[in-house]
Amino acid sequence: EAGVTQFPSHSVIEKGQTVTLRCDPISGHDNLYWYRRVMGKEIKFLLHFVKESKQDESGMPNNRFLAERTGGTYSTLKVQPAELEDSGVYFCASSHQRGTTDTQYFGPGTRLTVL
């Protein structure tokens, strides 16, 4: 079974540009999560999809970030326009079912550098 995949693995852009990150969850997983780790600090939650619906987007930092999951399969996270403080590692995770015991499986992350 393929794991969670993310593309690209690295992205270097200039301030003001647009970047789109992609996440392909494990097949059959309804839950998809985005997290971010900035500057070696804690990993912070961004948002949670259940199928194509946004269940919780309380962690999205501002309206420069737009996440979509059309059709309930893969998801994209667009940053437009990018700012210096957006640099960090963006992780995607997926899980099979809700509740306290479901396990979230993480992708390798996308390292975003904004210059």
Next chain:
Amino acid sequence: GNSVTQMEGPVTLSEEAFLTINCTYTATGYPSLFWYVQYPGEGLQLLLKATKADDKGSNKGFEATYRKETTSFHLEKGSVQVSDSAVYFCALKHNQGGKLIFGQGTELSVKP
């Protein structure tokens, strides 16, 4: 609110030394607790978990016990190897909602 606090790193040990990485949490209700590990150049992997008080999670020689009375989930290993060098993250997941709340991570370096 819910939060997780880990001991600061980096932690440097010699091979075969005993490892403890402290983790304490603040949460309402009865969260599930997790340890994730990130090896160099790789993504996060679930190392172990515990879903209720007094449960012990274990994997690859690592153990952690869910202690509700001390709100702790300390990670231990009796004899570390060079291959254990990684960043370790403690996390909780509340019974309401699906998001994980992470500590800041502890970098472990094991020297031969």
